[in-house]
Amino acid sequence: MLVIKNLELYMKKDLRLLLKDFNFSLISGDKVALIGEEGNGKSTLLKAIYDESLIEDYIEIKGEIFKQKEIIGYLPQKLKENILDIRVKDFLMENEDTFDYNLFYDLLRELNIEEELAYRENNIRECSGGEKIKIQLLNLMLKNPTVLLLDEPSNDLDMESIISLEKFIKNAKIPIIFVSHDEVLIENCANTIIHIEQLVRKSEPKYTISRQKYQQYLKIRDNQISATERIANKEREELDKKMDKYRKIYDKVERAQREVSRQDPNVGKNLKDKMHTVKSMGKRFEKEEENLTKRPDFEESISIKFNKENILPNGK
Structure with missing residues (x-):
């Protein structure tokens, strides 16, 4: 064997x-x-x-x-x-x-x-x-x-x-x-x-x-690639929406911090606490981005004629 x-x-x-x-x-x-x-x-x-x-x-x-x-x-x-x-x-x-x-x-x-x-x-x-x-x-x-x-x-x-x-x-x-x-x-x-x-x-x-037989393998492979691409695209789209909302909140709080009067320390403290919460939200989104389903990486040429790249000489 x-x-x-x-x-x-x-x-x-x-x-x-x-x-x-x-x-x-x-x-x-x-x-x-x-x-x-x-x-x-x-x-x-x-x-x-x-x-x-x-x-x-x-x-x-x-x-x-x-x-x-x-x-x-x-x-x-x-x-x-x-x-x-x-x-x-x-x-x-x-x-x-x-x-x-x-x-x-x-x-x-x-x-x-x-x-x-x-x-x-x-x-x-x-x-x-x-x-x-x-x-x-x-x-x-x-x-x-x-x-x-x-x-x-x-x-x-x-x-x-x-x-x-x-x-x-x-x-x-x-x-x-x-x-x-x-x-x-x-x-x-x-x-x-x-x-x-x-x-x-x-x-x-x-x-x-x-x-499996060749054509069956190709069909399953194509289906898996398509399914993974759909999941990856959907996850990216949803995260992009969250990030867009996050950036608007971040910009709003940051602008408020710049404009707050030094004579109003309570408002300043509240904004500081709020910015801390917003930044924590941003870190969660960064972590979520790291765990996104990756778009499939694959070689497209798989049929009878392949791209000829001189990486290894023929027969090696």
Whole structure:
């Protein structure tokens, strides 16, 4: 079982916090979509789960990731150059002596891969985007993983390949965590959403875990934001009315104090007492303002196309 406890991810360059107090347990049957704007640390989280050494040059990691007995398969956004120059056949059949041909042919059917592709003598570099994804998935599944991590697997795929990928994710018997900006893929495949945001001008990380379908999550999120905004606006409006009334009383008492005759000490004392009461009222209103419902802070872009900000390079 994959369990993450109190995970924090800091960028070493500027100590910016990408993820704070992140807790999550991956359970059987989970198909988890990691969503959020570019640069919020989705790919970084996948790499932290798979192999911390992949990000240790630029990320400080705190917290615990328990993955004992898990065999984790990781599909990166881009293959390394040295792997691109390997023949397809050699990439898939690393050790022919122990190669499981029964599993191999089962996976060819499951992934809708032509046998010709699997035995191809060409280098991986010469394959199409869809073929590269299929080859990588086949390679991963031949190792009998217990968890799959897929980083934007639908990038640069044609429609046929996307349909095959969608079918694979939905039918997979093992848990999968995948990063995607493809709303259709997310809606059709994910049963859990992890939404990573950067609020307050990219200075405050926030994450939301929802064990619901994507569109349902969006609807609930929008309703919560709207409800909070209504409450915050109403509270602010009511307090503004109180403050307006308070300022008028304050100005009236202050003006009376300036105009009171020194020959009338009783009136002066009464006005002083009244000003004390008015100031106490003002302090109560200040306290009330501190406790107002805060207007919700959120990233507006959450759909298929996100704002591209060069906070983290793609794939990090």
